[in-house]
Amino acid sequence: MNVLSPAVAAPKTNAGLEPILKLAPVVPVMIIEDLKTAVPLARALVAGGLKALEITLRTPVALEAARLIAAEVEGAEVGIGTVLTAAQLEQCDAIGAKFAVSPGATARLLDAADSAATPLLPGSGTPSESMTLLERGYVFQKFFPAEPSGGAAYIGSLSSPLPAVRFCPTGGVTPEKAKAYLKLKNIICVGGSWMAPKHLIAAGDWAGITALSAEAAALGR
Numbered sequence: 001m002n003v004l005s006p007a008v009a010a011p012k013t014n015a016g017l018e019p020i021l022k023l024a025p026v027v028p029v030m031i032i033e034d035l036k037t038a039v040p041l042a043r044a045l046v047a048g049g050l051k052a053l054e055i056t057l058r059t060p061v062a063l064e065a066a067r068l069i070a071a072e073v074e075g076a077e078v079g080i081g082t083v084l085t086a087a088q089l090e091q092c093d094a095i096g097a098k099f100a101v102s103p104g105a106t107a108r109l110l111d112a113a114d115s116a117a118t119p120l121l122p123g124s125g126t127p128s129e130s131m132t133l134l135e136r137g138y139v140f141q142k143f144f145p146a147e148p149s150g151g152a153a154y155i156g157s158l159s160s161p162l163p164a165v166r167f168c169p170t171g172g173v174t175p176e177k178a179k180a181y182l183k184l185k186n187i188i189c190v191g192g193s194w195m196a197p198k199h200l201i202a203a204g205d206w207a208g209i210t211a212l213s214a215e216a217a218a219l220g221r
């Protein structure tokens with residue numbers, strides 16, 4: 001190695017997430033309490049046109065649900081949400097998740113992501129957090145929690161100073177709010193749980209979920 005110009009490893013980038021984040025304007029955020037609902041819920045979302053699915057690690061059955069969906073639901077691109085630790089990122093690798101999403105970012109999680117197979121969509125909520133992530137190659141970032149943090153007006157104002165970053169706003173997003181985000185040039189897609197609400201899942205109203213999914217899939221970008 002030439003000590004005068006040491007080789008600096010190019011930062012890992014999450015640019016490879018683009019095709020997944022562009023599958024539809026919305027990534028559904030799924031909270032699965034009952035394993036029996038996992039496959040029909042995922043099928044209902046995919047039938048409506050939402051194929052990149054984020055299954056949050058907020059319930060005990062989440063990982064098993066993700067495994068089942070990946071094995072049984074044709075067309076689903078299974079991602080894992082609420083990834084907070086290096087160990088959880090390893091679990092994503094173990095089940096072959098297509099992407100992982102975190103609400104924020106820590107140095108430890110980002111170090112783990114450097115050697116993980118699963119591409120990470122890390123969360124940011126301020127310009128400095130966004131810049132720190134960009135330095136590490138994260139051109140796609142989750143803007144979280146989107147609505148309480150200032151919504152479309154806030155994130156749109158980062159477009160000029162941080163043109164290299166494209167965001168997936170998540171947290172408090174509704175179909176109406178999604179439209180405002182999707183008009184902005186620094187938005188790749190939005191995330192939200194509104195098309196998979198608890199009451200429809202509990203009622204087994206898969207047709208209702210497919211209808212909400214189809215409405216979300218039809219939102220313009």
Ligand SMILES: O=C(O)C(=O)C[C@H](O)[C@H](O)COP(=O)(O)O
Pocket residue numbers: 029056058081082083101102103144170171172173191192193194
């Ligand atoms: O679990 C995580 O890792 C999260 O990041 C939180 C989710 O993205 C939001 O809870 C979804 O927001 P809602 O659409 O308002 O329900």
